[in-house]
Amino acid sequence: MNFDFSDDQKVLRDQARKFLGQHAAPARVRKVLEGDAPYDVELWRGMAEQGWPGTAIPESYGGAGFGYLELCVIAEELGRSLAPTPFASSIYLAAEALLLAGSDAQKKAWLPKLAMGETIGCFAFAEGPGTPTAKSIATRARDGRISGTKMPVPDGDVADLAVVVARTSEGAGDDALSLFLVDLRANGVTRTSVKTVDPTRSHGRVVFDGAPAEPLGATGAGAALVRKLLDRAAVLVAFEQVGGAQAALDMAREYAMGRFAFGRPIASFQAIKHKLVDMYVALELARSNAYYGAWALSTNAAELPVAAAAARVSATEAFWLAAKENIQTHGGMGFTWEFDCHLYYRRAKLLALQLGSARRWKHELMARLTKAA
Amino acid sequence: MDFTDTKDEAAFRSAARAWLAKNAEPKRGAFETWDARYGDEALPRAKDYQRRKAEAGFAGITWPKEYGGRGGTAIEQVIWSQEELEYIAPRGYFEIGLGMIMPTLFAYATEEQKRRYPPKALRGDEIWCQLFSEPAAGSDLAGLRTRAVKDGSDWVINGQKIWTSGAHRADYGVVVTRSDPNAAKHKGLTYFFLDMKSPGIEIRRIKQISGASNFNEVYFTDVRIPDSQRLGAVGGGWGVAITTLMNERLTSGELRGPDWDELLGIARSTELEDGPALADAGVRERLADWYVKRQGLRWTRFRVMTALSRGETPGPENSIGKLVAAAQAQDMAAFAMDLMDMGGMVSDPELAPMRAAFQDAVLSSPGSRIAAGTDEILKNIIAERVLGLPADVRVDKDVAFKDLPASKR
Numbered sequence: 001m002n003f004d005f006s007d008d009q010k011v012l013r014d015q016a017r018k019f020l021g022q023h024a025a026p027a028r029v030r031k032v033l034e035g036d037a038p039y040d041v042e043l044w045r046g047m048a049e050q051g052w053p054g055t056a057i058p059e060s061y062g063g064a065g066f067g068y069l070e071l072c073v074i075a076e077e078l079g080r081s082l083a084p085t086p087f088a089s090s091i092y093l094a095a096e097a098l099l100l101a102g103s104d105a106q107k108k109a110w111l112p113k114l115a116m117g118e119t120i121g122c123f124a125f126a127e128g129p130g131t132p133t134a135k136s137i138a139t140r141a142r143d144g145r146i147s148g149t150k151m152p153v154p155d156g157d158v159a160d161l162a163v164v165v166a167r168t169s170e171g172a173g174d175d176a177l178s179l180f181l182v183d184l185r186a187n188g189v190t191r192t193s194v195k196t197v198d199p200t201r202s203h204g205r206v207v208f209d210g211a212p213a214e215p216l217g218a219t220g221a222g223a224a225l226v227r228k229l230l231d232r233a234a235v236l237v238a239f240e241q242v243g244g245a246q247a248a249l250d251m252a253r254e255y256a257m258g259r260f261a262f263g264r265p266i267a268s269f270q271a272i273k274h275k276l277v278d279m280y281v282a283l284e285l286a287r288s289n290a291y292y293g294a295w296a297l298s299t300n301a302a303e304l305p306v307a308a309a310a311a312r313v314s315a316t317e318a319f320w321l322a323a324k325e326n327i328q329t330h331g332g333m334g335f336t337w338e339f340d341c342h343l344y345y346r347r348a349k350l351l352a353l354q355l356g357s358a359r360r361w362k363h364e365l366m367a368r369l370t371k372a373a
Numbered sequence: 374m375d376f377t378d379t380k381d382e383a384a385f386r387s388a389a390r391a392w393l394a395k396n397a398e399p400k401r402g403a404f405e406t407w408d409a410r411y412g413d414e415a416l417p418r419a420k421d422y423q424r425r426k427a428e429a430g431f432a433g434i435t436w437p438k439e440y441g442g443r444g445g446t447a448i449e450q451v452i453w454s455q456e457e458l459e460y461i462a463p464r465g466y467f468e469i470g471l472g473m474i475m476p477t478l479f480a481y482a483t484e485e486q487k488r489r490y491p492p493k494a495l496r497g498d499e500i501w502c503q504l505f506s507e508p509a510a511g512s513d514l515a516g517l518r519t520r521a522v523k524d525g526s527d528w529v530i531n532g533q534k535i536w537t538s539g540a541h542r543a544d545y546g547v548v549v550t551r552s553d554p555n556a557a558k559h560k561g562l563t564y565f566f567l568d569m570k571s572p573g574i575e576i577r578r579i580k581q582i583s584g585a586s587n588f589n590e591v592y593f594t595d596v597r598i599p600d601s602q603r604l605g606a607v608g609g610g611w612g613v614a615i616t617t618l619m620n621e622r623l624t625s626g627e628l629r630g631p632d633w634d635e636l637l638g639i640a641r642s643t644e645l646e647d648g649p650a651l652a653d654a655g656v657r658e659r660l661a662d663w664y665v666k667r668q669g670l671r672w673t674r675f676r677v678m679t680a681l682s683r684g685e686t687p688g689p690e691n692s693i694g695k696l697v698a699a700a701q702a703q704d705m706a707a708f709a710m711d712l713m714d715m716g717g718m719v720s721d722p723e724l725a726p727m728r729a730a731f732q733d734a735v736l737s738s739p740g741s742r743i744a745a746g747t748d749e750i751l752k753n754i755i756a757e758r759v760l761g762l763p764a765d766v767r768v769d770k771d772v773a774f775k776d777l778p779a780s781k782r
Contacts, residue, residue, distance in 0.1 A: 001376060001378065002374060002679055003375075003678070003679045004676065004679045253762070256762070257763070268765060268766060270753065273757075274753075277752040277755045281693045281696065281755075284669070285669030288676060289672060313661065313665045314666075362661035365664065370651065
């Protein structure tokens with residue numbers, strides 16, 4: 001039994017924590033929150049110098065060729081620090097989509113640049129409120145051209161490359177969708193930034209008007225590929241959520257220890273203690289579910305679809321609970337702009353939606369569990 | 374990251390499997406218990422099974438060899454428990470004695486006592502019970518009032534204990550008493566072991582809301598205990614009691630009773646207004662919530678096993694197990710009954726689905742949220758020991774016990 005990260009992976013975690021402690025401290029995150037820059041370019045460059053984007057990309061495509069466990073370790077630290085960079089879009093989604101479905105030529109063309117952090121990738125799926133499905137997606141691709149509007153697209157306003165989910169036939173069946181690679185710098189692409197609940201992560205509205213689009217994977221395989229892609233990303237984002245939840249719990253704990261009321265630290269009141277314990281319990285359950293997801297992802301196990309959905313639901317709930325109760329623990333100061341509580345609160349809600357809501361993942365989970373039986 | 378046994382662990386597991394295949398009976402249904410299968414024969418058969426288990430070296434796996442144990446590792450104990458769970462095995466007879474009381478004897482008894490008592494307990498020849506809680510001392514155990522007064526080389530005990538599991542079949546017990554009411558609460562306690570057949574002991578069964586009787590009230594009237602059976606110093610009983618209770622947390626295993634898979638079975642087989650319950654979106658969401666928590670606990674146990682496998686002491690993550698599982702068992706049982714709608718009221722095992730396992734669980738689960746630490750006490754423990762939050766302000770610390778206010782009865 002060895003259900004834990006290795007010593008080498010823990011060294012990597014410590015290095016990542018130290019690096020992000022220096023280069024992605026809350027004051028830096030706040031600069032993106034309050035400034036015009038869509039992300040922290042300097043931090044992104046620094047992360048690329050550390051080689052993080054290429055962690056799980058094979059050496060033959062310019063990556064470091066470690067593995068997904070190492071990527072999970074980094075993801076947890078990115079979540080803890082709230083690092084304002086396009087890492088998730090570029091690596092968990094764009095690079096993963098290429099690894100899943102790309103031809104050798106496509107991988108050779110894009111993965112080395114993604115691994116170096118020179119190119120930023122994104123995943124364009126949603127088309128406004130509601131769940132994007134084969135029934136609802138209107139973006140249409142035919143004869144190498146794509147047209148339609150994607151919104152919101154995480155990092156869509158800053159990315160160079162998009163993996164786009166588009167319709168290739170009429171009808172509402174899963175085989176109506178396909179994936180495409182679109183160079184966002186090409187003609188026929190118009191992009192604007194979109195304001196979201198978490199300005200520390202950049203989002204765009206991307207309008208395609210006959211832009212050149214290259215099929216990624218087989219025509220009609222889009223829905224199946226999206227499911228696989230989201231499962232893989234869900235495990236990685238679960239680690240970000242676990243990291244964020246831990247940071248919010250740590251922050252609440254520290255404040256409660258130092259805040260005196262009625263002649264004693266508020267951390268000595270059971271109402272506060274039990275609140276923090278509820279956060280801790282949810283976090284540990286989420287951490288354990290995320291570990292199992294990491295195992296399934298790193299071994300490409302048949303259990304991955306169930307493991308990923310459980311990790312996603314568990315981590316989403318843990319981060320949300322920790323982030324909202326962190327504000328309550330702080331009392332009035334907790335909902336001021338000045339205190340950092342809202343940074344975690346915003347990120348918790350953003351990550352809860354970014355790969356689809358917990359409600360949707362619960363239904364996915366049940367579909368997978370009852371199909372297997 | 375992997376789930377495979379080490380070479381030594383695999384060898385131990387296969388030895389355990391081989392012994393169980395030969396010596397234990399497979400379960401006929403998921404919830405069949407030893408007591409239900411063997412009825413009046415349950416106790417003698419339990420003792421027989423325990424003797425054979427001890428002779429094969431699978432009882433007292435982590436105990437020192439000189440007291441009859443195997444001298445094995447904590448991970449071997451976990452592996453044994455996993456394998457034995459597949460079979461019908463006696464539960465509730467020996468765990469308290471072997472898991473909580475004997476480790477206390479190892480820490481506090483004389484060499485002669487350590488050679489006399491643990492081997493017999495291990496073989497199931499002698500059963501032990503733990504006389505701790507009192508009507509006025511539950512979560513606040515140190516508020517206990519059973520008096521011990523020194524008389525020559527004996528102590529004379531008067532008072533009442535409650536919630537004593539298995540006292541009615543126990544040969545020996547350990548008891549925490551108040552030897553000095555003038556000392557502060559935690560400082561006036563003394564700990565003994567005693568023969569449960571001693572004159573002056575009266576045992577009354579407690580009937581629980583489920584109808585079962587797993588616990589007793591035990592009354593002490595001028596019961597004499599030789600001073601040689603004192604464990605720890607006079608006035609040092611609290612520290613000894615903590616030793617026993619620390620081992621309780623290692624002993625408390627998985628809860629028995631219907632779990633998520635059984636709830637899924639009910640959802641599959643029960644028709645609601647729009648078809649099978651399992652097709653209902655609301656039902657599916659709740660099933661998903663409980664599945665995720667159940668899996669979270671399962672993988673948490675694997676993290677604990679990993680620490681044990683490395684010879685480390687498991688971290689605090691183990692402490693969340695009962696807190697989450699007990700409340701969830703209650704919620705799932707109540708929900709299963711809801712799915713059965715009006716028919717869910719029926720608790721006759723001949724008429725209710727799964728032999729009324731969920732109806733039984735609704736009545737037994739409140740106890741799981743209290744035994745071995747209430748939800749609230751467990752949260753306090755996690756808050757203070759894991760999160761390092763300050764202890765509550767105490768009004769009972771530097772006051773003589775006799776001067777503390779008490780409940781009106």
